[in-house]
Amino acid sequence: QAVVTQEPSLTVSPGGTVTLTCGSSTGAVTSGHYPYWFQQKPGQAPRTLIYDTSIKHSWTPARFSGSLLGDKAALTLSGAQPEDEAEYYCLLSYGIGRPGVFGGGTKLTVL
Amino acid sequence: EVQLVESGGGLIQPGGSLRLSCAASGFSVSNNYMSWVRQAPGKGLEWVSGIYTGGNTFYADSVKGRFTISRDNSKNTLYLQMNSLRAEDTAVYFCARVNDDFDFWGQGTLVTVSS
Numbered sequence: 001q002a003v004v005t006q007e008p009s010l011t012v013s014p015g016g017t018v019t020l021t022c023g024s025s026t027g028a029v030t031s032g033h034y035p036y037w038f039q040q041k042p043g044q045a046p047r048t049l050i051y052d053t054s055i056k057h058s059w060t061p062a063r064f065s066g067s068l069l070g071d072k073a074a075l076t077l078s079g080a081q082p083e084d085e086a087e088y089y090c091l092l093s094y095g096i097g098r099p100g101v102f103g104g105g106t107k108l109t110v111l
Numbered sequence: 112e113v114q115l116v117e118s119g120g121g122l123i124q125p126g127g128s129l130r131l132s133c134a135a136s137g138f139s140v141s142n143n144y145m146s147w148v149r150q151a152p153g154k155g156l157e158w159v160s161g162i163y164t165g166g167n168t169f170y171a172d173s174v175k176g177r178f179t180i181s182r183d184n185s186k187n188t189l190y191l192q193m194n195s196l197r198a199e200d201t202a203v204y205f206c207a208r209v210n211d212d213f214d215f216w217g218q219g220t221l222v223t224v225s226s
Contacts, residue, residue: 045216045218046156048212055212057214089155089156091156099158099170099171102158
């Protein structure tokens with residue numbers, strides 16, 4: 001099974017910009033992996049922020065954006081807010097009929 | 112309003128069985144691609160199983176042969192039958208509506224496998 005890698009932790013200043021990345025052990029991440037990004041706060045269920053690389057849900061704050069950056073998927077937060085402090089997970093799809101693979105998560109601190 | 116409510120979790124001994132339920136409202140489970148995702152205490156997310164609208168199912172290697180996903184269209188409920196449970200199956204189990212956008216998640220139910 002593929003391994004999906006994320007930065008274990010990142011820190012951003014309030015109002016600052018930070019990019020989280022999501023890599024695959026099988027090679028470059030492409031749009032064909034349909035990258036997802038989820039936000040999870042302690043004691044809560046995950047909430048989907050981004051799907052299909054860059055598409056936002058209606059509830060996704062405009063300051064979040066998804067993209068492909070080099071050979072990885074990326075989630076960029078521009079203008080960080082204290083409420084953005086959370087764990088962020090990416091998910092990559094490796095084909096129909098197979099479960100997607102989550103990354104290990106990035107703990108984002110806004111400080 | 113779309114809602115997913117899981118139930119059925121609890122403390123179970125190793126080797127035991129448990130059935131989780133996910134009651135859906137605001138949409139039909141039979142017309143949507145649904146999944147179970149779990150999270151061990153203090154750990155990350157793991158996609159456990161999924162069921163497509165046509166009824167095809169898939170499982171993570173870690174649960175294949177032990178877990179079975181199903182749905183009851185008349186009750187609009189998704190299930191996860193878990194057999195031969197192991198300590199490493201201890202986790203919060205979430206159901207989620209996947210389709211293209213993974214748009215809705217339940218709040219989860221805790222399964223603890225321990226003697």
